[in-house]
Amino acid sequence: MTKKTLKIVSILMIIVLGALLFGYQQVEKYADRPLTIKQEKIFTLPAGTGRVALETLLIKEQIIDDSYLFPWLLRIEPELAQFKAGTYRFTPGMTVQEMLKLLKSGKEAQFSIRFVEGSRLRDWLVALQQAQYMKHSLAGKSESEIAVALGLDEKAPLEGWFYPDTYLYTAGNTDLSLLKRANQRMQKAVDQIWQGRAPSLPYKTVEDMLTMASIIEKETAINDERSKVASVFINRLRIGMRMQTDPTVIYGMGDAYIGNISKKDLETATPYNTYVISGLPPTPIAMPGLASIEAAAHPAKTSYLYFVADGKGGHTFSTNLENHNKAVRAYREVLKNKNEK
Template sequence: MSLLKKCLAIGAVAVVLVAAALAGGYYWATRPVALAAPAVDVTIKPHSSVRSVAQQLVRGGVGMAPEPFILMTRALGVQTRLKSGNYEFKRGVTPYEVLQKLALGDTNEDVVTIIEGWTFKRMRAEIDADPSLKHDTAGMSDAQLLAAIGARETSLTSAEGLFFPDTYLFDKGASDLEVYRRAYRLMQQQLTRVWAERSPGLPYQTAYEALTMASLVEKETGKAADRPLVAAVLTNRLRVGMPMQTDPAVIYGLGDAYPGRLRKRDLQTDTPYNTYTRRGLPPTPIALPGAASLEAAMKPAPTSALYFVSRGDGSSVFSDTLDAHNKAVDKYIRGQP
């Protein structure tokens, strides 16, 4: 056989072998893998090499050989695109689909949303009801929860107001402590920033007192544009020694005894949060304030107003004098011309 014929024969064999390898690889990549359970969760650590990713998959219950997975990853050029996180793989998934999820970052994640103006009790109820979280705080008091997340305020009797309302993304199966820890840290960051930028001469001495004021603004305001004006009225009352007379604080103090609407006797029943019977700020925040209320508490509007009343559409009328305020009450509350 001539040299040329030998080379052609060797080339043909090589082509056949390559084709067979590709066919075998395709068959392997598109056949379902064996899972340790009908659905398995695998956490891929950050900065993992391709080999480490393959090993983490196997240890997590994804029954496939590491070497073909590594070869497929490199052949497709996605070895630098594999993302960390928690992934869920269900029965019937193929090696190629596993790789797709990792390259796309299709993690097994969920979200919990905490709304501005919620109480901490309401926040805990929302997190407790989330089936995607591991509930490590079950049975903890508020003080124990604060200690568990490393909060500085462990001497406080209330965790109210210390957590920032926002939407938090987490891996399914994560500890609920992770959500609380992130919400606490974000509130600390927001509060530190706005406290450093506050207007001079405010009638509160600490960032915690400002946080309490922000919670009052949050609950008293139905319209975003009114927040700085509401904050101004409340700070003006503090300056002149007037009772703050904020209904949301009274309601907070009543707790589960709140009947659904405030009665005259509720305003006359003394509690630490009754801002009709006691002067000054309540002892703690009464809700979780958002960023706009924090800003308003630190930078109230430049006005001498001491009163406001709702128009009934979410906005308020602001007055400097009691006489003007009473006229606004007659018009918008009592319906008198």
């Protein structure tokens, strides 16, 4: 090889190396380029999606621009091409490289659903039905069918037996699996509290304690009052006095309840109307929170037999009917003054 030829080859190599370096730098700059999204984007990558199909999907959903650099990035950094099927959350500012690393990690987007204390099973089922990216399998099923699906006896009451909390799930999780988690948590919590309950409580079964907890949950949202409310109902049960609690009437009315309770409603017998029946209703009337279960298991030691709202967010507790009637009149006066303003 002549000196002239060697010189030409050297120049060509420099040009090629320069071009390769320039190309590599362009690909790296592309990798650090932010996605084109302006707000959070949920992206589902189907199973079996290859490199070309991924690029097509990303462009179609306006997550990246159409660029010849994308396939080159996957060639230069082949580990980024090991993406996994799933549903992912992309955020504004995320780079192309960060997106591909997320797809490789398999860390799917998590979604949340909140079940509040005092809500009912029917409320939960509606929320589950409306939950996005969840696989729905319970629509149209009866309570007994749901019980069987949960692995419980078909006659097992479900009301009250799900732990209220915020639950996280990934796309494709079933509503049944989430209910199982909530049921198992409640079973565990109730069993532990039942084992450590105060002595001589008028409960025959753990279900009785949970039923009491559900009533407490519906009667007050103030933590300091829960054990006092529990004491009122415990004291009534001990002397054979009816519980006479409005939430049980409402529950027994079902869809007939439209926001008000009439005298006729209080006198109409249902299995849950504690103005008519003696003792506890047959099942819980809502999903109680942990604080209410603890209150049912450890009621305050009081002589209270009555309580009524005080118009200020709390309740006034009384040991006798005379004082209770005074508290009722005081409550009505507070309401009257509010309405006149």
